[in-house]
Amino acid sequence: MEKLRLGALEAGGTKMVCAIGDENGTIYEQVSIPTTTPKETIPKMIAYFRDKGIDALGIACFGPIELDRDSEKYGYITTTPKLAWRDCDIVGQMQEALHCPVGFDTDVNGSVLGEVTFGQAQGKKCVMYLTIGTGVGGGIYSNGELHHGMLHPETGHVLITKRTADTYAGRCPYHKNCLEGLAAGPAIEERWGRKAVDLADCPEVWELEADYIAQALTGYVMTVSPEMIILGGGVMHQEQLFPLIRKKLKEYINGYIVTDELADMEHYVVPASLHDDQGIMGCLELARRALENDH
Amino acid sequence: MEKLRLGALEAGGTKMVCAIGDENGTIYEQVSIPTTTPKETIPKMIAYFRDKGIDALGIACFGPIELDRDSEKYGYITTTPKLAWRDCDIVGQMQEALHCPVGFDTDVNGSVLGEVTFGQAQGKKCVMYLTIGTGVGGGIYSNGELHHGMLHPETGHVLITKRTADTYAGRCPYHKNCLEGLAAGPAIEERWGRKAVDLADCPEVWELEADYIAQALTGYVMTVSPEMIILGGGVMHQEQLFPLIRKKLKEYINGYIVTDELADMEHYVVPASLHDDQGIMGCLELARRALENDH
Numbered sequence: 001m002e003k004l005r006l007g008a009l010e011a012g013g014t015k016m017v018c019a020i021g022d023e024n025g026t027i028y029e030q031v032s033i034p035t036t037t038p039k040e041t042i043p044k045m046i047a048y049f050r051d052k053g054i055d056a057l058g059i060a061c062f063g064p065i066e067l068d069r070d071s072e073k074y075g076y077i078t079t080t081p082k083l084a085w086r087d088c089d090i091v092g093q094m095q096e097a098l099h100c101p102v103g104f105d106t107d108v109n110g111s112v113l114g115e116v117t118f119g120q121a122q123g124k125k126c127v128m129y130l131t132i133g134t135g136v137g138g139g140i141y142s143n144g145e146l147h148h149g150m151l152h153p154e155t156g157h158v159l160i161t162k163r164t165a166d167t168y169a170g171r172c173p174y175h176k177n178c179l180e181g182l183a184a185g186p187a188i189e190e191r192w193g194r195k196a197v198d199l200a201d202c203p204e205v206w207e208l209e210a211d212y213i214a215q216a217l218t219g220y221v222m223t224v225s226p227e228m229i230i231l232g233g234g235v236m237h238q239e240q241l242f243p244l245i246r247k248k249l250k251e252y253i254n255g256y257i258v259t260d261e262l263a264d265m266e267h268y269v270v271p272a273s274l275h276d277d278q279g280i281m282g283c284l285e286l287a288r289r290a291l292e293n294d295h
Numbered sequence: 296m297e298k299l300r301l302g303a304l305e306a307g308g309t310k311m312v313c314a315i316g317d318e319n320g321t322i323y324e325q326v327s328i329p330t331t332t333p334k335e336t337i338p339k340m341i342a343y344f345r346d347k348g349i350d351a352l353g354i355a356c357f358g359p360i361e362l363d364r365d366s367e368k369y370g371y372i373t374t375t376p377k378l379a380w381r382d383c384d385i386v387g388q389m390q391e392a393l394h395c396p397v398g399f400d401t402d403v404n405g406s407v408l409g410e411v412t413f414g415q416a417q418g419k420k421c422v423m424y425l426t427i428g429t430g431v432g433g434g435i436y437s438n439g440e441l442h443h444g445m446l447h448p449e450t451g452h453v454l455i456t457k458r459t460a461d462t463y464a465g466r467c468p469y470h471k472n473c474l475e476g477l478a479a480g481p482a483i484e485e486r487w488g489r490k491a492v493d494l495a496d497c498p499e500v501w502e503l504e505a506d507y508i509a510q511a512l513t514g515y516v517m518t519v520s521p522e523m524i525i526l527g528g529g530v531m532h533q534e535q536l537f538p539l540i541r542k543k544l545k546e547y548i549n550g551y552i553v554t555d556e557l558a559d560m561e562h563y564v565v566p567a568s569l570h571d572d573q574g575i576m577g578c579l580e581l582a583r584r585a586l587e588n589d590h
């Protein structure tokens with residue numbers, strides 16, 4: 001069978017990664033375009049894809065975005081704090097220029113789709129991907145589909161219980177004690193007054209960080225019950241977090257849920273497996289699915 | 296088209312409700328059998344259904360239960376504290392006696408299926424049902440299916456933040472601060488030293504209760520993003536809880552998530568709509584789906 005030619009666009013707040021690849025996850029070429037304004041950035045992306053002869057495009061995008069196909073605003077970036085991109089019809093503009101089916105989802109849903117299609121989560125039915133970086137976001141794959149409810153998941157804003165000794169106020173403008181406000185990279189840096197990467201040798205930093213992440217994971221386990229939780233993002237470069245998170249998650253669940261998956265914690269809470277390509281590879285699969293649904 | 300004849304079994308810890316009905320949700324007849332031991336109770340249920348000529352049976356069962364079709368223990372009640380029922384192959388025994396397709400899921404998944412198929416949640420894609428009674432349990436309907444991950448949801452055991460003024464220790468043997476341990480009926484009664492129903496006139500009881508429930512709901516909204524949350528169970532007979540929960544949920548979300556559903560809180564957090572028949576009607580649909588999948 002002839003291979004498809006698929007466009008992949010990982011739309012992030014600082015850069016737009018554009019690539020060409022196929023349905024096996026092979027990436028043939030890739031460029032990175034700075035995210036400035038839609039007026040400037042979108043024509044550059046279109047110029048990149050225009051003569052590449054793609055059969056479909058998959059976009060995994062920073063949010064919040066509108067994913068409801070019945071909405072007039074389907075395919076828009078909506079109430080983002082990046083004001084230039086607010087109410088931007090990214091899907092419409094790409095589709096109009098490229099005349100091909102366009103798949104669209106959140107950045108983190110793209111990453112979980114990459115891991116399920118091409119990575120360590122192949123064959124699993126229910127998987128979560130959580131990124132802990134400048135913000136905290138989560139994607140959920142369930143039963144063959146990326147999960148959407150009234151909106152896509154906003155798992156970074158689940159509430160957690162602050163440690164009494166933690167006097168840091170949190171930096172989410174909406175919530176006093178959500179995961180993102182207390183545990184994203186900028187929160188770590190504001191709490192301890194240093195770059196996160198320079199705190200590598202301070203065990204108290206990662207002990208607290210692991211506690212907050214494990215609390216959130218406990219909630220996901222009780223609610224979504226994923227078969228695997230993949231943790232990515234800049235903060236998770238601190239690899240010492242993984243054993244701490246696993247230990248604390250086990251303590252929080254405290255034997256209430258008994259499954260083969262939880263019995264093998266090492267393979268339950270894991271780092272991303274695709275050398276930071278899970279997002280762009282997920283876009284290839286988003287494109288393939290858009291093409292399939294178009295037929 | 297001729298109507299189906301469907302068996303429905305709502306398997307609870309105190310009673311087994313057995314009924315005959317059809318795919319429109321009409322219940323023709325119904326009996327209730329006390330839940331004692333499998334040895335005693337299962338033959339009585341079989342005797343009820345045996346000569347009714349049912350095309351399929353749907354069972355919504357107290358848990359935890361095994362729902363993984365690839366497991367040897369599929370169809371079993373597993374690690375329940377009701378020791379007589381531990382490791383009971385309820386599906387296998389019913390199927391062997393009745394020779395028809397058997398649908399099987401949790402009690403709360405049965406309830407959400409009843410509401411989505413026959414009740415107020417018709418047409419919705421993602422709905423949660425939470426019961427707050429002797430325990431707290433939740434069912435999730437998503438994208439046409441009842442949600443299962445590595446296990447069914449155990450949403451009663453999400454962690455919440457205890458109010459400083461609440462000195463009650465909680466009564467979940469596993470978790471210091473889970474919803475069930477702090478907010479199920481028995482917790483209310485132990486904390487305040489009186490029957491929950493006799494506390495109706497104590498506003499501080501329901502203010503605290505609503506806070507804990509709203510915290511849990513906030514987590515579900517951020518994670519699952521249901522289009523509607525249905526609250527049932529004995530504790531929710533205290534109808535003054537509904538406006539309190541809605542108000543607090545709004546405060547906890549604090550404008551971070553903007554959707555039509557949340558803008559209409561009155562229709563977002565709602566009581567069950569089927570006169571306490573959501574569970575047994577859900578069993579009818581479980582039966583219908585089992586028959587469909589069998590063809």
Ligand SMILES: Nc1ncnc2c1ncn2[C@@H]1O[C@H](COP(=O)(O)OP(=O)(O)O)[C@@H](O)[C@H]1O
Binds near residue numbers: 012133135238
């Ligand atoms: N090696 C590291 N160790 C700890 N924290 C890091 C490291 N690298 C980046 N971070 C944190 O992660 C954040 C960036 O997250 P990242 O996932 O790389 O980007 P983004 O979330 O913007 O896509 C920074 O704010 C920083 O606090």
Ligand SMILES: Nc1ncnc2c1ncn2[C@@H]1O[C@H](COP(=O)(O)OP(=O)(O)O)[C@@H](O)[C@H]1O
Binds near residue numbers: 426427481491531533
């Ligand atoms: N009218 C009421 N007001 C407040 N609480 C109630 C009321 N009726 C029952 N409850 C509480 O609900 C619990 C029973 O829950 P219920 O949903 O009826 O049964 P179960 O959870 O066992 O199926 C009791 O423990 C009691 O604390």
Ligand SMILES: [Zn+2]
Binds near residue numbers: 156157174175181551
């Ligand atoms: Zn927040």
Ligand SMILES: [Zn+2]
Binds near residue numbers: 468473474475476
């Ligand atoms: Zn608990």
